[in-house]
Amino acid sequence: MKSQRSGPLAKVVLPVTDGWRLLFVPSRVRQLAFGFGASTVVPAVVAAPLLLGVLLGAVISGSSVAWGILWVFLALTVVAMILLIVATVCVTVSTTVRWVEFRPRGTPAQVVIARFLRSSTMATADLQRVVVIxxxxxxxxxxxxxxxxxxxETVECEPAAFAPLARVDAQALTSWLTEQLGRAQVAVERRTEVKRDFVRPDEWWTPSHTAELWRVPVSEVDGIAARRRVESYGYTPRAAAMYSPGTSVTVYDPGRAYEVAEELRAERAARQAADSSAAPRPAEGDATDSR
Incomplete structure (x- = not known):
């Protein structure tokens, strides 16, 4: 008899015959449609400005050569779309993992990995470790x-953007995998990867934005950044390079700046808690009768 999983993994872990299924892609059709749409939009967006320019030139000049060039560009765009669609479908079908099953329940001896068109079964003893990233x-x-x-081999199982697994708590998922594979002595670990390669200066934070996040005056941002080792970068914006060459702007690394914001928030909370506990309480004998 199947028992439905409850809690935060209710739509992620599904009961199957003598096992549990960890669902990564709920719908094959929807996943293929998503890939089809992305592979169609990208070439169109890239080619649109060029096509519009050639079209404008052809309309103004009325030249048959310009119209011929336009048709060539249109044909190349269509070919690029077709090639990208075929490549996307091939990659999706061959590499995307739809679900993973652990059989039987309790102490799984087998792990079944299902892709779009085929599935494979391996012994749990061949599974060395599982990492939730x-x-x-x-x-x-x-x-x-x-x-x-x-x-x-190494099998990467990444949920579709619309899948419930994409929003599940990482610790809850790690705990469930540990519960399933612990008796089989398979190590399960959780790893967090933090993005730090922000494009400088476009994605770096201005002093005003940093001050708002840190909840401090703008004048204090530079000093805090220096003390907390937040990398800064000074440059002259393109708009000011011609008319105000002496104007420079300082921006800050958002990765470290965000960490500092969390540190400052924790420090403020600790101070407030300390002040609350240190505040004097009125003694019972201080209460007087106003009669």
Missing amino acids: ERLSLGQRKSIKVVLHTRG
Whole structure:
């Protein structure tokens, strides 16, 4: 008899015959449609400015050569779309993991890995370790995936963008995998990868934005950044380079600046707690009768 999983993993872990299924891609059709749409939009967005320019030139000049060039560009764009669609479908079908099953329940002896068109079964004894990797950027999750390390290969299982697993708590998932594989002596670990390769200066933070996040005056940002070892970068914006060459702007590394914001928030909370506990309480004998 199947028992439905409850709690934060209710839509992620599904009961199957004599086992549990960890679902990464709920719908094959939806996943293929998502890849199809992305592979269609990208070439169109890249080619649109060039096509519009050639079209404008052809309309103004009325030259048959310009119209011929336009048709060539259109044909190349269509070919690029077709090639990208075929490549996306091939990669999706061959590499995307739909679900992983652990059989039987309690002490699974087999692990079944299902892709789009085929599935494979291996012994749990061949599974060396499982890693839950959560990628963060400025405190926000960007992705999560489960990596199965076997004796002969590494299988990366990443949920679809619309899948419930993409939003599940990483610690809850790690705990469940540990519960399933612990008796089989398979190590399960959780790893967090924080994005730090922000494009400088476009993605770096201005003093005003940094001050707002740190909840301090703008005049204090530079001093705090120096003390907390937040990397800064001074440059002259393109708009000011021609008319105000002496104007420079300082921006700050958002990765470290976000960590400092968390540190400052924790320090303020600790001070408030200390002040509350240190505040004098009125003695019972101080109460007087106003009669």
